[in-house]
Amino acid sequence: MVDYTRMLQQMQSFRASDEAREQFVSDILAKFQMLQEEHSNLKNDYLSERDIRRNYQKTVDEKQGLVGDYERQLEASSFVLALIDGDGAIFQDALLQAAAGDGGSEAASRLYHAVREHVASLYSNSSNWSIMVQIYLSLDKLAIKLASVNLLRSPQELRAFAQRFSVNQPLFSIIDVGQGKERADHKIKEMLRTFSDNPTCRHIVFGGCHDAGYLLNFEHFKHNMSKAAHITLLETTPAYRGFTDLNNFKRARFDDVFKNEPLPDYAPHPNGFGQLSMQSPVQPIVQPLLRSMTNIKNTSPTMTPRTSVASPSASSTTVSAVAAATAESNEDTSWATVGKIGAPVNGNILIASTTATKKISKKKYAYYNKAEERLDEPLPPKDPAAAISLESRMKKLGKKMCNHWHLGGYCENGNFCSFQHEPKLTPGELNALRYKTRSLACKNRYCENIECYLGHQCALERDQNYCPYPDNCHLRTTHGMDRVKFVRYDKNGNADYAP
Structure with a gap:
């Protein structure tokens, strides 16, 4: 005789097993669907990122090409600027005494090579940089002074000296600022301000250390190491005390070009006294x-x-x-x-x-x-x-x-x-x-x-x-x-x- 109770229990067991199998299959299908959706989203994200990366790489390549062009242009147009106060930085006696001949041309050649050698000692890639020299002075005033101390035979010789100096090098100029107070100073200060932030001006040689009036213009440079490293203080006559305290700047002397001592107040005379010129009678101030x-x-x-x-x-x-x-x-x-x-x-x-x-x-x-x-x-x-x-x-x-x-x-x-x-x-x-x-x-x-x-x-x-x-x-x-x-x-x- 069949045991009804045992068979009923076994059937219930089968029913529970079928339900568990159906639930398991349902869970697997639901998880599969979820993973499929995630895969689809990730695939879309990947394709989007791939497109972005490719566009970015294309842009980077274009920009790098532009940067390379700019660098080549910058290198091709790079120059060194020498700003010199010619009222205090005086050329060597031998150059001035040859003013009627090739003194000006020789002065330009010496100055060019002196600047070139100095810059080469600071930068390894400076061989193609142009050299620009601007000398500002009161031509007539300086000419009279140089003639009075027998460095020129006549004041007119300085103009010939300046012309030959400017012709020797295409970027060399002696600029006559005329008669007036601090006209050379004004121009040099403005040139210094303009070119100190110019990327094509790779280095500045400043020749005005004899004049304390320029010190204020170096206040915002002296604590900026990068800018100070791009400026050389050219000492001709003894530098003013304030310039000797600027420790972050490069320094140079071109003794083959400029005098290292001030002009005398008067020309030596054979009798040992100053040479006195004949003057018209004194005009009383009244x-x-x-x-x-x-x-x-x-x-x-x-x-x-x-x-x-x-x-x-x-x-x-x-x-x-x-x-x-x-x-x-x-x-x-x-x-x-x-x-x-x-x-x-x-x-x-x-x-x-x-x-x-x-x-x-x-x-x-x-x-x-x-x-x-x-x-x-x-x-x-x-x-x-x-x-x-x-x-x-x-x-x-x-x-x-x-x-x-x-x-x-x-x-x-x-x-x-x-x-x-x-x-x-x-x-x-x-x-x-x-x-x-x-x-x-x-x-x-x-x-x-x-x-x-x-x-x-x-x-x-x-x-x-x-x-x-x-x-x-x-x-x-x-x-x-x-x-x-x-x-x-x-x-x-x-x-x-x-x-």
Whole structure:
């Protein structure tokens, strides 16, 4: 007899097994469907990425081709720029003395090879770089100076020198900036600013280390190592102290091309003294506004364009009287500064123009002769009591006055200055201090600092036409210079020419 219960259990077991198999197959099918969808999505993503990559690679190849073209163009147009202040960087004597011949051409060749060798020592791929040289100078002013120290036979030779220099090399130029204050400086500074970020200008040789006026232009370079490495400071005459502190820049000297010392103030003379040129009689600074009245023994008073020159023994009363109205700041309305009172000198009576004394301008000027050598205006008469007071004060403290502070209005050393700042000097003591500083010669015969308080010409020779100390005078190198005012400049560099 069949066991019904056992068979029923077995059938239920089969049913459970069939359900489990169906569920398993359903799960497999569902997972397969999901994997199929993922595969389809990944395939689409892959195809998309493949297209993007291929387009990117194509773009990269095109850009690399452009970069290669740009690099070849950059290399082909790369150049080295030399910016030189020719008023301070002076060519070697032998080159200048051959100015009438091939001196200019030889100077260009030497400078080209000097720059080429220097750049080759810095860059391994510089053989194809062009060399561009721009020399800025006041041609007439420098020509007169070079002729005065016998480096040129005549000022006209410098123009021939410049022409041959420019012809020798296609990218070499000597540029005449004309007469005026800081014109060369302005152009060099602008060229430096323009080309320092120019990628085709691979290196700059700067030849103006003799002039402190350029220091400010290197402030934003000195801490930028990459830019500083692309600038060479060319030292000709001894560099200004501030340039020696710029440690991140390259340095060079082209002693075969440029002089390593400043020009002398005068040409050597066989007798051992400075060569004195023949000058026209001194024009007193009061001449445009003074009338000369003769003695009763002579004819009636007449107008004269200039007063006679005083002899070495003549009284200096005239100069003192006129200078009494003259401040150190050159506060004048004309080429002359007028005395407030007249004074009899050798029988002549000098009468100042009342109109001029009423109209005194506050504008300051720097005066120059035809050779553009700086001339000094006379100081007001010195007060003996103030001079004694000044000397006593320095002797008491054992320290001299700080000229920068009292006369210039500023001292960069501040409280660390070793000279006296306080107390403030009286007007008389200030004038006495001006007399002391005027006895010290300014190093720049062509000084353009309108506030300069140093001496630029011998006051004794200027006022008396004679210096009794020809061998010991601190300003003896100015003896014999042209003392006639030719041009004056205000602080903005604007020029007024004498009629």
